[in-house]
Amino acid sequence: MYVALTGYMGTGKGAIAKKLETLGYRYISLSDMIREEADKRGVEHSRGNLQDIGNELRNTHGPGVFGLRVREKIEGEEGALFGTGKWIIDGVRNPSEATEIKRIPNSKLLAVTASLPTITERIRSRKRPGEENITKEEVFERLKKESGVGEDETGQQVQKCLDVSEFLIINEGSLEELDKKLDHFVKSTTGAERPTFDEVFMEVSYTWAKRATCCRRKVGAVIAKDKQQLTAGYNGAPRGVPHCAEVGCIREKLNVPSGKNAELCRGTHAEQNAITQAAKFGISIDGATLYCNTFPCVICTKMILNSGIVKVIYDCDYDDPLSKEILAQQTHVEMIRYEGKKFRV
DSSP, rough: OOOEEOOOOTTHHHHHHHHHHHHTTTEEEEHHHHHHHHHTTTTOOOOOHHHHHHHHHHHHHHHTHHHHHHHHHHHHHHHHGGTSSSSSEEESHHHHHHHHTTSTTTEEEEEEEEEEEHHHHHHHHTTOOOOTTTOHHHHHHHHHHHHTOOOOTTSHHHHHHHHHEEEEEOOOOOOOHHHHHHHHHHHHHHHHHHHOHHHHHHHHHHHHHOOOOOSSSEEEEEETTTEEEEEEEOOBBOSSSSSSSHHHHHHTTTOOOOTTTTTTTSBBBBBHHHHHHHHTTTOOTTOEEEEEEOOOOOOHEEEEEEEEEOOOEEEEEEOOOOHHHHHHTTTEEEEOOOOOEOOOO
């Protein structure tokens, strides 16, 4: 298997690479190619310099240049055995690089992420020149640049790489915890281990999302308890009402931006439908977990808080400031970012 690794700085990509090397994976880094170019130019290996050189080469030769070079290098070494080896490909920072690497048979894009405080502390602990006393604000600005803010399509686009990844690890704990998550990735990807219940229910939520009739976003939700599915829902017009695709989206007509004025919508959200299905059929969801492929809006949040649900596991973020403000003020519903095998609608 060929594991392409993507993620922001300080999230633990190096630790993952080292672990995979102990499992017999050969290591190759896209960043090493940029460092070689820096040496040719006599430029210091600072993060800013390496980012600028990488962007320049992508601009000159195309955004997927480093992925292409890595693929050609591996193919050149393996020859007729191309596609049967074990490699860890570190430093994927542009989706075009990921596209080139995914052309390698049996390749997977593994994403790793962590919170801002965790990333800041890890960067400080590395004690690289100029980073010993780095602040969270400075780290945040660096992360923005890595994510693609202010960059064109040839620049670093780490967030887009995370969006197209096939497996996500959230690295907030110890090396032992990271090893367990990485072990599950390797075994589940090769078919040696069954999916977790979180992966099962998240996949089901994505399956229900395919039924969505919203013009803007396809969302699915599943409510489960004691490893059993209770109810499910997807977003669309209420029962007996024409679909938005048939009559048009009122939010589009009014130019309502995403994350604002959730009440200005003909549709019923996936979380709302899952909760009301429980009420309709007399199913108790007290103490249950809601799985959703998207972070809940403020209206869904208020229903969740009053429903007896105690945990929400969500995949994609949704920018609703009021929803997040309300959730930050309560303590009885735990919000957890999903990690594991990634799914698409």
